[in-house]
Amino acid sequence: MFGKKRVAIVGAGVTLFRRNLKETGKELSFHAAKMALEQAGMELRDIQSVVMGTAPDAFDGVHMKGEYLADGAGAYHKPYTRVFVGGGTGVFAPLAGWWHVASGKFDTCLVVCEEKMSSCYPHPQYAFTTIFDPILERPIGMNLIWIFALEMNRYMHKHNIKKEDIALVSVKNKRNALDNPIAQLAANITVEDVLNSEIMAWPVQRLDVSPTSDGAAAAVLVSEDIAKEVTDNPVWIDGVGWCIDSTYWTDRDLYYPDYVEYAARMAYKMAGIKNPPKEIDVAEPYDPFDYKELHHMEGLLLCKKGEAPKLTREGVTQRDGDLPTCPSGGLLGCGNPIAAAGMMKVCEIFWQLRGEAGKRQVPGDPRTGVAQAWGDLMQYGSVIVLRR
Amino acid sequence: MSVKIKHYPGEEVETKDFREGKVLFESFRPKAKYAWSAGIAISRFLEELKNGRIIATTCSKCGRIMVPPRIYCEKCFKPTDGWTYVKDTGVINTFSVSFIAADASRLKEPIVVAIINLDGASEGMGIVHRIEEYGDWREIKIGMRVKAVWKPPEERTGAITDIKYFKLVKE
Amino acid sequence: MSLEKITNLFDARHWIGHMEADYRYTLGIAGERFFKEIKENARIMGAKCPKCGVVFVPPRLYCEKCFMKLEEWVDVGKRGEVYTYTIATIDIDGKKLEKPQIYALIKFEGAHGGLIHKIGETENVYIGMKVEAVFKPPSERKASINDIAYFKPVK
Numbered sequence: 001m002f003g004k005k006r007v008a009i010v011g012a013g014v015t016l017f018r019r020n021l022k023e024t025g026k027e028l029s030f031h032a033a034k035m036a037l038e039q040a041g042m043e044l045r046d047i048q049s050v051v052m053g054t055a056p057d058a059f060d061g062v063h064m065k066g067e068y069l070a071d072g073a074g075a076y077h078k079p080y081t082r083v084f085v086g087g088g089t090g091v092f093a094p095l096a097g098w099w100h101v102a103s104g105k106f107d108t109c110l111v112v113c114e115e116k117m118s119s120c121y122p123h124p125q126y127a128f129t130t131i132f133d134p135i136l137e138r139p140i141g142m143n144l145i146w147i148f149a150l151e152m153n154r155y156m157h158k159h160n161i162k163k164e165d166i167a168l169v170s171v172k173n174k175r176n177a178l179d180n181p182i183a184q185l186a187a188n189i190t191v192e193d194v195l196n197s198e199i200m201a202w203p204v205q206r207l208d209v210s211p212t213s214d215g216a217a218a219a220v221l222v223s224e225d226i227a228k229e230v231t232d233n234p235v236w237i238d239g240v241g242w243c244i245d246s247t248y249w250t251d252r253d254l255y256y257p258d259y260v261e262y263a264a265r266m267a268y269k270m271a272g273i274k275n276p277p278k279e280i281d282v283a284e285p286y287d288p289f290d291y292k293e294l295h296h297m298e299g300l301l302l303c304k305k306g307e308a309p310k311l312t313r314e315g316v317t318q319r320d321g322d323l324p325t326c327p328s329g330g331l332l333g334c335g336n337p338i339a340a341a342g343m344m345k346v347c348e349i350f351w352q353l354r355g356e357a358g359k360r361q362v363p364g365d366p367r368t369g370v371a372q373a374w375g376d377l378m379q380y381g382s383v384i385v386l387r388r
Numbered sequence: 389m390s391v392k393i394k395h396y397p398g399e400e401v402e403t404k405d406f407r408e409g410k411v412l413f414e415s416f417r418p419k420a421k422y423a424w425s426a427g428i429a430i431s432r433f434l435e436e437l438k439n440g441r442i443i444a445t446t447c448s449k450c451g452r453i454m455v456p457p458r459i460y461c462e463k464c465f466k467p468t469d470g471w472t473y474v475k476d477t478g479v480i481n482t483f484s485v486s487f488i489a490a491d492a493s494r495l496k497e498p499i500v501v502a503i504i505n506l507d508g509a510s511e512g513m514g515i516v517h518r519i520e521e522y523g524d525w526r527e528i529k530i531g532m533r534v535k536a537v538w539k540p541p542e543e544r545t546g547a548i549t550d551i552k553y554f555k556l557v558k559e
Numbered sequence: 560m561s562l563e564k565i566t567n568l569f570d571a572r573h574w575i576g577h578m579e580a581d582y583r584y585t586l587g588i589a590g591e592r593f594f595k596e597i598k599e600n601a602r603i604m605g606a607k608c609p610k611c612g613v614v615f616v617p618p619r620l621y622c623e624k625c626f627m628k629l630e631e632w633v634d635v636g637k638r639g640e641v642y643t644y645t646i647a648t649i650d651i652d653g654k655k656l657e658k659p660q661i662y663a664l665i666k667f668e669g670a671h672g673g674l675i676h677k678i679g680e681t682e683n684v685y686i687g688m689k690v691e692a693v694f695k696p697p698s699e700r701k702a703s704i705n706d707i708a709y710f711k712p713v714k
Contacts, residue, residue: 016398024587030621031397044626061582071623119582123492127580134424135574139549146501149484157530180389182396202485250503250514356390412586412702426572
């Protein structure tokens with residue numbers, strides 16, 4: 001065991017994911033946090049510490065958003081921390097929750113993730129321009145989609161991957177989302193639909209991309225002693241890993257996410273996983289773009305480099321395949337309220353391992369699952385391994 | 389998304405509801421202006437661009453020739469200890485053809501952006517810049533050779549845009 | 560390695576830019592109801608926690624202390640008391656105001672929280688001063704905090 005205490009998730013909650021929700025960010029945080037507590041059979045007074053995960057302040061348009069959201073996350077008069085690693089935040093927040101409890105300092109930690117991207121209009125993408133180097137990159141006219149397009153192109157070039165194979169991820173995840181009550185963009189689409197959708201920044205087309213969204217997600221983390229008191233069905237956090245690569249992103253070989261591999265190796269070592277494809281029953285790799293799911297499957301060592309498109313084509317990653325990925329519908333199907341989207345993936349693995357996923361349940365009584373998110377400027381990986 | 393949960397909170401509103409007053413909101417535009425200092429390494433880099441040259445820094449420990457230049461080697465975590473010029477030619481590492489502007493609006497004519505590995509820099513070192521004079525964008529390939537097209541000396545200001553763009557060159 | 564001593568950034572090489580972003584903030588579930596009451600009925604409402612009994616002004620969807628959803632709303636009246644105040648003599652850009660403006664945190668009897676607002680019709684202010692909301696005419700109200708023009712002293 002790592003740390004002083006083994007840590008379990010005992011409850012999870014999510015709101016709807018939508019392009020615009022009427023609720024304020026605080027109200028969304030409250031809904032998700034309250035639901036997680038109710039699912040755990042606990043009350044706010046049982047909570048000793050709170051972690052908030054939320055992405056750039058520029059989306060909600062509230063500086064020091066962590067402070068602004070605190071009361072909605074149940075942090076009133078409690079030790080409270082906001083964590084932020086860009087798109088990686090949604091999986092990093094439960095990692096931070098883990099060390100709150102694993103350290104022995106707290107027996108309980110409420111982890112809440114929130115994003116309200118609709119505040120920034122006409123499109124939150126504009127707020128993203130300020131993530132680039134102001135001297136060398138912004139004068140070129142940088143735009144967020146470009147970095148994905150540059151990475152996707154390099155990945156396709158390196159392994160000679162066809163767009164048809166990448167599009168299958170979008171088709172699968174949007175279809176999986178049809179069974180998800182929170183989903184924003186669930187649909188039955190075809191590979192042709194993806195290939196015929198408008199070009200945003202070649203090779204990225206409209207249906208290769210997840211939407212922008214409002215939403216929140218939360219989970220209750222507790223020590224082993226408390227877990228045994230409140231549930232017969234805890235899900236253990238058995239592995240945690242996180243890593244950042246060089247921030248000189250133009251210097252890296254973009255075809256492969258080393259940083260995800262390092263984070264995954266850290267988490268697998270802790271969980272005692274030696275053969276990830278065999279030992280992992282269900283995975284939620286981060287899929288803001290369809291190629292990213294493939295990229296991240298490879299970084300998570302779920303297959304060899306360049307092999308993820310083949311597994312996808314063969315149906316291995318379907319919900320009833322040998323290695324179901326994104327059974328939730330992922331970001332492509334459910335929407336992408338940045339931090340909340342990563343946290344939703346952790347919630348989905350929690351429910352899959354408890355056998356509560358209903359129509360989305362992957363067969364075969366899954367025991368081990370992994371969720372991963374990716375962020376900052378293309379170089380941050382956060383990984384969590386959950387076990388029943 | 390558990391079978392134990394019957395209701396998921398959230399009241400959806402349409403974007404048009406904002407225009408039609410069906411949802412109440414406050415509007416705000418932050419007035420934030422910035423002047424970013426270029427710093428030690430990039431100031432010299434920009435000064436050299438004004439002279440029509442691209443300068444890199446070197447690390448004597450790992451031997452890397454780094455561009456954009458920096459005052460420390462992030463791998464060896466020591467100060468860089470030399471300056472050297474690299475060429476204004478290189479290879480397309482990867483590229484994208486963008487039909488959208490920074491605010492996500494559609495562009496009439498696409499713009500091409502690429503990571504360019506400059507000749508003379510260590511393997512994999514790249515800068516991001518525009519590609520023009522390419523003909524049909526469908527013909528652009530990773531690995532093609534490019535060369536900087538500079539602004540005339542009198543128009544240069546010491547900015548990354550002193551290089552107007554890179555153009556494709558025949559082998 | 561030399562670190563240059565520059566006190567004015569514009570003496571160094573720099574790049575000028577700004578962060579171009581527009582925002583619209585939904586008032587939210589509780590906020591929308593609160594401001595509709597101000598706009599339509601010129602009423603200041605609070606939300607009461609069924610568990611701890613605290614009345615929050617402005618109202619919220621939830622009690623931050625017990626995490627209960629708040630569904631009972633109460634009219635806290637137009638009158639309140641100055642809890643603390645400041646007298647502004649410069650504007651947000653540091654320019655001198657023609658006339659100083661009093662801003663106060665106004666608390667309402669029996670309620671938790673309060674409203675930040677202007678104090679008008681007086682140049683004198685003190686902690687504990689009783690004040691009353693002056694609403695704009697109905698035609699000018701937009702469901703905003705500025706539907707209250709200011710608070711004036713209670714005679």
